[in-house]
Amino acid sequence: MKRIAIIGSSGSGKSTLARTLGEILQMEVFHLDQLFWKPGWVLATKEEQKRIQDKLTSKEKWIFDGTYTSTLDLRLRQADAVIYLDLSRILCTYRVLKRRLQYHNKTRPDMGEGCKEKIDWEFLKYVWHFPKTKKPVILKYLKEKPHNQQVIILSSPGEIEHFIYQIKESVA
Secondary structure, three states: OOEEEEEEOOOOOHHHHHHHHHHHHOOOEEEHHHHHEEOOOEEOOHHHHHHHHHHHHOOOOEEEEOOOHHHHHHHHHHOOEEEEEOOOHHHHHHHHHHHHHHOEOOOOOOOOOOOOEOOOHHHHHHHHHHHHHOHHHHHHHHHOOOOOOEEEEEOOHHHHHHHHHHHHHHHO
16 A cells, blocks of 8 residues: 545544554655645635645655545545545544544644634534435445555444554554
8 A cells, every 4th residue: 555545524533544554654644634724714726626636646655634525536546545434423423523622722733724623513514414425425436446446444443443453563
């Protein structure tokens, strides 16, 4: 695995897994939230997002954390491994709420500068409805994936821990 795309709902643990794998595999990690959000919660245009991704996906090794289905194909076409964190919406919603409390009035390390942690009903609805609105898009891609692309679907915190253990063992 030299080019890894980690996707899933907000609160599924994408950033945490990306950081962990980056340390274990000694690979550069790119958090899309950090790259796409400008100060004051201004989202980069789709053209800016494409430019950023084109530049970074041309590197030999990387880990991308983030779903952003509007530009998902740009990353997934370049990835040799896709890790889909398919955790329950209850757990993801809980983690989003917990994160809001943990980073109250602060910017998360994996978020764009000047974007203090916030939460609103639209975002909570996005997380809650992710299985209905975004999961079908992800599954469609995974069904049509290139034959040489490894796909790993992890559906629980225990499966994620076991996966990390396997990666550590493989590089030891």
